[in-house]
Amino acid sequence: MVEPNHWTNLIWSVSTPSIVGGWGLPWLPDERREQLLSFFSREEIRNRLQRELETFVASRPSKRLGVYFENLWSFTFTHHPHYELRQRNLPLRDGGRTLGELDFVVRHLPTDSTEHWELAIKFYLQADNDFWVGPGLRDRLDIKLARMRDHQLPVIEQPAAKAILQQEGILIERQWTLMPGRLFRRLADSNQPLDADINPTSHWWAAPGEFRQRFATEAYRWVTLPKEGWLADEGYRILQSCACTALAEMLESGGLHRPLCVAGLVGGRERTRGFIVPDGWYQSALNTLR
Template identity: 45%
Template structure:
C-alpha cells in the first residue's frame, strides 16, 4: 500500500484535500455505522447479529468532544499524540489511523478508562485472535470489548460492495465480525486467557462507520446520495458539459482525508483533474471531493475503466 507521505497524483499537495485530525476525531466518534441503513447488502443477516454501539453512547461521545473548551485543550494534544505515534511506530494504514483516533478518545473522555488496545490472545504458541479495545465504561461500571473498523465500499452488483483496492468486501467483513471477532471471547480457551489478564468482560460493541459509494450512472440526484463512483471515461464525459461536475472544483483526497467532510478549499477544475490522470497512467482508484461555495458538495471515486470488470470477477457465482 502506498504511504501517505507519497503524492497521490502529480497535482501539487496544496490542492489536495486537507487532513484535519480534530475533525476526523469528531467524524470517527459521531458517524453512524454503515450497514443498518442500507438494505441492499449481501450478508445483511450478519449485521443484524452484531451488537452495534447505541446511538445514545455515540451522541455522548460527540457532544463532549464538540465543546469549545475541550477542543482548545485537546486538539494540540491530539496533534502531538499522533505525531509521536507515527514517529515511534510508523504506520500509514487508514485503519490504524482510525484506531489511534479512538485510542485518544478513550484516553481523554471522562466516562472511559482504556485498559487494553490490540490485546493479543495466545495459547500454546498460537494466536487465537486480538481484541481491538477493552475499556471500562465508568458510569455503568461495565468492562466492554469494542471491535471497530472504518470502511469504504463501492457497489459492484445489486447486493455486493467491494473495497476500492479489490481486497475487501462488506459481506465478508460483517461475517467475520459476527462469526469470529465478537464470539472469540466466549470460547473456553479465551476465557482463561482473559482471567489471566484480570478481565471479566461484561458486554461487547461493534462499530463500523464509513461510506457506501453507488455507481454514478444509477443516481438521479446526488442530493439524495452524494457518494458515487465512476470509471474515468464516464467521469470525463460528464465533466465536459454537465453541471454540477463541470462547474465544481475538485480535491484529490489522501486516505487520512477520507473521513471528515472537506471545507471550502481551493481545488482544481474537472478538466485538469481528468487530463492529469490520463497523462500519468491512471491505475488505482482515486477518492475526490467536489467543492462549491459552501464546502464539500459530494464525494466519489474515479476508477480505471477496467476496475468494474475486475471487481465483478472476484464476486461469488
C-alpha cells in the same frame, strides 16, 4: 492537494453511524455516540485537546487507515470522562496459535462495566446489487460483517481466550461494534433502491470518461484526498484544487492504476465525493465475486 484535519476526523469518527445495520451485530447505540459527540464538540474541550491530538497522531504515523482510525478512538477513550482505556489490540494466543485480537477493552464508568469494542472503518464501492468491495478489491462488506459476527466477537467465549482474559484481570460484560465509513454507488446507478440494512449514500464511483462527461460543465473545484482525508467532509484543509477537465486530462495522460478518492468543492466546501476508478476496475470487481 489537502492536509488532514485530525480534530474534525475525531468528531466524525465518534458521531458517524455505521454504514450498515442488522447482521446480528451489537451496534453501538445512538445515545452513546451522542454523548461522545456532545463532549468533544465543546469549544473548551477542542481548545484544550486539539494540539495534543495532533501530537498524538504525529507520534504514531502509519500508512494504514485502520490504524489512524484506531488512534483517534484511543485518544477518545483516554480523554472522555466516561471511559477508562484498559487494553488496545489485545492479542489472544494459545501457545503458538493466535485465536484473535480485541481492538479495545474499556471500562464504561457510568455503568461500572467492562466492554469489548470491535471497530472498523470501511469504504466500499458497489460492484453488484448485493455486493460491495473495497477500492483495492481485497475486501468485501458481507465477508467483513460475517467475520465480525462469527469470529471477532465470539472469540472471547473460547476457553483458552477466557483463561487469557482472566490472567489479565478482565471480565467482558458487554460488546459493541462500530463500522463507520462511506459507500459509493456507480454514478449511473445512484437512484437504484438499496437493501434495508444499508445506510443511504449519495457518494459515487466512475471511470475517468464518465467523470469528465458528468462534471465537465459543473462549477466544482476538485481535490484528491489522501486516506486521512477520507473521513469527515471537512476533515482536511485545502492547499490546491483544479477543474474537472484538468483532473480528467491528468488521469488519462498519466494513467490511473488504482481508484482515486476525490471531492468536488463549491466555495471551498465539499459538495460531492467519489472514487475515479481505472477503466477495467469494474470487471475486476465482478471477477472477485465469482
